[in-house]
Amino acid sequence: MATDKELSDFLENVERRAFKQAVYAVRKDESALDIVQDAMIKLAEKYGDKPAAELPMLFQRILQTTILDYFRREKVRNTWISLFSGFSRQEGDDEEFDILSSYEAEEGTAAAESSADQFERAQTLRLIDEEVEKLPARQREAFLMRYWQDMDVAETAQAMGCSEGSVKTHCSRATHTLAAALKAKGIKL
Amino acid sequence: MNTDDINFAYKVRHALNENLDALPASTTDRLAAARAAALARRKPDAASKPAKRPLFDFNALFTGPALARLGVAIPMLALVIGMGGVYQYEQQEHVAALADIDAAVLADELPLTAYLDHGFNAYVESQQRQQ
Numbered sequence: 001m002a003t004d005k006e007l008s009d010f011l012e013n014v015e016r017r018a019f020k021q022a023v024y025a026v027r028k029d030e031s032a033l034d035i036v037q038d039a040m041i042k043l044a045e046k047y048g049d050k051p052a053a054e055l056p057m058l059f060q061r062i063l064q065t066t067i068l069d070y071f072r073r074e075k076v077r078n079t080w081i082s083l084f085s086g087f088s089r090q091e092g093d094d095e096e097f098d099i100l101s102s103y104e105a106e107e108g109t110a111a112a113e114s115s116a117d118q119f120e121r122a123q124t125l126r127l128i129d130e131e132v133e134k135l136p137a138r139q140r141e142a143f144l145m146r147y148w149q150d151m152d153v154a155e156t157a158q159a160m161g162c163s164e165g166s167v168k169t170h171c172s173r174a175t176h177t178l179a180a181a182l183k184a185k186g187i188k189l
Numbered sequence: 190m191n192t193d194d195i196n197f198a199y200k201v202r203h204a205l206n207e208n209l210d211a212l213p214a215s216t217t218d219r220l221a222a223a224r225a226a227a228l229a230r231r232k233p234d235a236a237s238k239p240a241k242r243p244l245f246d247f248n249a250l251f252t253g254p255a256l257a258r259l260g261v262a263i264p265m266l267a268l269v270i271g272m273g274g275v276y277q278y279e280q281q282e283h284v285a286a287l288a289d290i291d292a293a294v295l296a297d298e299l300p301l302t303a304y305l306d307h308g309f310n311a312y313v314e315s316q317q318r319q320q
Contacts, residue, residue: 008228015220016209029216037223041230048231125211128204147198148205175194178201189200 002052010055011040014149018063021144024133025067035070039063060145060159124187131181135174138162142170143178 002010015036022032039062047058132140138160145156146167157164182189294301303309 004228004231007231008224011224011227012221015224016212016217017205019212019216019220020205020209033216033219033223036220037226040223040227044227044231125204125208128201129208132201132205143198147202171198172194175198179194179197189197189204 001049002055006052007044007048007055010052010059011043014056014059015040017144017148018059021063021141021148022067024140024144025137026070027133031070035063035066039066042066056149056151057155057159060149060151060155064141064159127185127187128178128182131178131185134181135177139170139174139177142167143174146171 018036018039019032022035023029026032026035039059042062043055043059047055047062050058132144135143141160142156145151145159146153151159153164153167156167160167
């Protein structure tokens with residue numbers, strides 16, 4: 001069974017990546033924060049007594065379910081809004097997160113780089129971020145779980161509720177799509 | 190996936206990790222608060238919960254203190270006496286029911302052998318049909 005410290009360390013280690021995963025899916029920072037908080041609370045409340053080794057897979061599963069729940073609620077809400085109003089939904093929230101502005105606040109890590117280099121690097125990172133966000137949902141989930149969350153094929157398959165073969169296919173397609181998209185934009189990793 | 194693909198995937202991972210370091214302070218603060226809220230609502234540890242005492246601990250009869258022994262012995266005695274009483278009552282009811290049947294058969298005008306006669310049974314059925 002995971003100790004308090006193990007659970008705390010696990011959540012601390014995974015929270016920012018989980019937030020970005022949620023942002024990629026729902027494209028709203030506030031909603032993504034709510035989703036991550038819900039997922040953390042569900043994990044602690046319902047699976048707090050599980051061994052530390054099982055936490056990554058369980059957390060990913062909860063996170064994916066919470067994201068799905070969010071989309072279901074949004075769908076119902078949008079149905080009611082479209083029934084009672086002719087106005088389209090405000091999209092302002094999508095533009096709140098400006099990754100370039102946060103890079104300008106970065107200190108120390110890139111002190112040796114010139115401003116032009118820093119700008120170019122920030123732009124590259126932003127483009128990679130955008131291309132990951134554009135991936136089809138299942139490909140993105142598989143890719144992020146495998147290569148960002150360090151989960152193996154079996155754990156990813158269990159968290160996604162699909163076969164290991166499907167995980168490999170999703171990962172391969174995601175990698176090729178990303179490579180092609182970045183190459184088209186002149187980015188070489 | 191070949192080695193080049195895997196290398197590419199890990200380079201993307203590196204870029205994504207760099208992006209993580211650039212998250213705004215408000216976001217990281219909110220995530221830390223969410224983590225604290227989650228830890229506060231953690232499922233309690235099974236080991237830390239006090240051991241649940243069974244309602245009726247049979248072992249206490251031989252090992253526990255005098256009061257605990259009485260607490261076990263008295264309900265057990267009451268149970269044995271109660272079961273004995275129920276058994277006696279059932280036996281008496283059974284004997285009384287048999288006596289009633291015997292009395293009814295002996296008091297009947299019809300001889301016992303009549304019930305063993307197939308012709309008599311047929312006669313009784315035909316009488317019932319006519320009625």
